[in-house]
């Protein structure tokens with residue numbers, strides 16, 4: 001959107017192409033107001049929103065997740081709401097008989113989703129899209145412990161200011177962020193940031209991965225504030241396990 005705004009400014013094109021409004025994690029542009037900031041954020045008031053407290057878990061025969069990840073993390077960007085690793089094409093998750101391509105992964109502190117009421121200090125979101133533009137997010141919970149080697153590599157030089165981007169000298173692997181045990185919970189939800197688009201397939205890994213307190217602190221220092229949206233009501237949705 002920012003690119004199109006720039007192009008529009010130069011061509012004096014109409015206001016309709018302006019960038020979406022600013023939103024925040026607290027205050028007047030905080031989560032409770034997102035749906036009212038602009039019509040395009042209207043889905044933030046929807047009934048199938050994320051994150052959620054994963055509870056009343058329903059036993060199901062969930063198919064094993066098939067990750068086909070390459071080493072493809074190419075750059076790290078601070079977009080003002082999170083720190084995100086942009087991923088090169090070619091890494092996929094096979095889900096519901098379709099390939100979903102990994103496009104980026106990013107983090108929230110504290111965790112956005114809760115597992116049976118439990119919050120974690122950090123949650124990673126690996127965002128995938130299929131060729132119809134449908135999204136699948138794999139969420140990984142982090143618990144305090146040993147320093148995480150994948151994060152040590154990815155966060156070597158954390159971009160401290162919004163808009164700052166660093167290219168990696170060596171590409172980063174997303175596979176090393178995944179827990180050894182691939183059991184997961186599944187539910188249907190949304191993006192956890194505006195425009196809060198629904199129809200997102202959520203896959204939350206059951207086994208947490210370790211992260212050091214210093215790594216959590218480094219991420220929080222760059223964000224300056226918590227970047228988790230509060231949990232949203234399930235409204236009758238089932239969480240499968």
Ligand SMILES: [Zn+2]
Nearest residue numbers: 106108125192
């Ligand atoms: Zn996220």
